Amino acid sequence: MKRFTICTPLFLILAITGFHCKPSYQAQQLQYKNYRIATALPKDSSQVVFLQPYRDNVNKTMNEVVGMAEVSLEKKQPEGTLGNFMVDAFLTMAREKYNTPVDVAFVNFGGIRLTQLPAGEVTVGKVFELMPFDNVLLIQKIKGSVFQQLLDLVAERGGWPMAGLTMQIKNKKAVNVMIGGKPLDPAATYTIANSDFIANGGDNADMLRGIPQISSGYLMRDAIIDYIRKLKSQGKNISAKLENRVTNAE
Numbered sequence: 001m002k003r004f005t006i007c008t009p010l011f012l013i014l015a016i017t018g019f020h021c022k023p024s025y026q027a028q029q030l031q032y033k034n035y036r037i038a039t040a041l042p043k044d045s046s047q048v049v050f051l052q053p054y055r056d057n058v059n060k061t062m063n064e065v066v067g068m069a070e071v072s073l074e075k076k077q078p079e080g081t082l083g084n085f086m087v088d089a090f091l092t093m094a095r096e097k098y099n100t101p102v103d104v105a106f107v108n109f110g111g112i113r114l115t116q117l118p119a120g121e122v123t124v125g126k127v128f129e130l131m132p133f134d135n136v137l138l139i140q141k142i143k144g145s146v147f148q149q150l151l152d153l154v155a156e157r158g159g160w161p162m163a164g165l166t167m168q169i170k171n172k173k174a175v176n177v178m179i180g181g182k183p184l185d186p187a188a189t190y191t192i193a194n195s196d197f198i199a200n201g202g203d204n205a206d207m208l209r210g211i212p213q214i215s216s217g218y219l220m221r222d223a224i225i226d227y228i229r230k231l232k233s234q235g236k237n238i239s240a241k242l243e244n245r246v247t248n249a250e
Helices: 010-016 045-062 081-098 124-130 144-156 220-233
Strands: 065-069 104-106 120-123 137-143 165-170 173-179 189-195 246-248
Touching: 045 124, 065 220, 081 104, 081 137, 081 189, 081 220, 120 124, 124 220, 137 144, 144 165, 144 173, 144 189
Parallel strands: 104 189, 165 246
Antiparallel strands: 065 120, 137 189, 165 173
């Protein structure tokens, strides 16, 4: 018995099923207008009353003084006092929060959102300005060979704030790297504290992608505030100095 296969033309199938083309639209013109929000603008009294409790609560929180800066701290490369203060905070609080030895802490230079922390009272709001994003302080255990790749990226970018190590930058590479007073060992394993942004490959730190992370959701901003309060409880003010942590090789 012979079998026959009936081939129905595609156009006939489309016609039978009622296939039709949907039109697509594309904007031909875009207009916008800027509005400046100023105190001179008329206020909606009902909205002012509605928002007043929230504004009072936010202002109370943001205006809380958490510490005192002895001198103005500056954001600079390859090393700056503001960066040194921040990574010292991250190293101290990571060790405390995760209850484990941490070798090195760092922050990417672009993650510091203020160029200066002025001398005087430091409020919670000022720390929010310093680190407005909800980046998490976490730790990773990495091989020295991978750490070298990261430090070469740091060198290529002109230097990031570092605590727990010293290094020099030569031809955009990290050289003379010392961790805890000892030369970096490519075969050793180091525990580093950094942000979830960098740990997930941000700022071209692709070498950290896929490396297990230990995280409790502890915000870097909270680490700074907790560190300042810790200093205050010890009778200390906010301070930092240049220590040749990251330098350019001659």
